[in-house]
Amino acid sequence: MDSIKIEIPSLGENIRIIESFIDNAKERFELNDDIYGNIMIAVTESVNNAIIHGNKNDKSKNVQLTLEIEDSTIKFVVKDEGPGFDFQNLPDPTSPENLDKPGGRGIFLMKHLCDEVSFKENGTIIELSFYLN
Secondary structure: OEEEEEEEEOOHHHHHHHHHHHHHHHHHHOOOHHHHHHHHHHHHHHHHHHHHHHOOOOOOOEEEEEEEEEOOEEEEEEEOOOOOOOOOOOOOOOOHHHOOOOOOOHHHHHHHHOOEEEEEHHHOEEEEEEEOO
């Protein structure tokens, strides 16, 4: 299994480091444009959530991103240092009472862009998996 890991302080501007990390992965693993686009949106959204909701923009707390490739799956693991959240009971952003709310679409979006999404350790870890063929 191939794996690469980076860690960033919880600052919004560090999203560009994550984008570079994904660009490097695209080159290194020769990802096609479709999967690359899905990865870019889902992973940056997940890291953004970790910074804002998990670590509450506390720059003394880090977000860790690990990329793992095994067989024909590329997996991104995002870990924050926050208390976690109740990922079992997220409001549905497509239900009428939530359509006008500004937040709440990130995880919904990730679930549509990824082949698999799983939460671990009370929601402080999210795994985003993409099938390569």
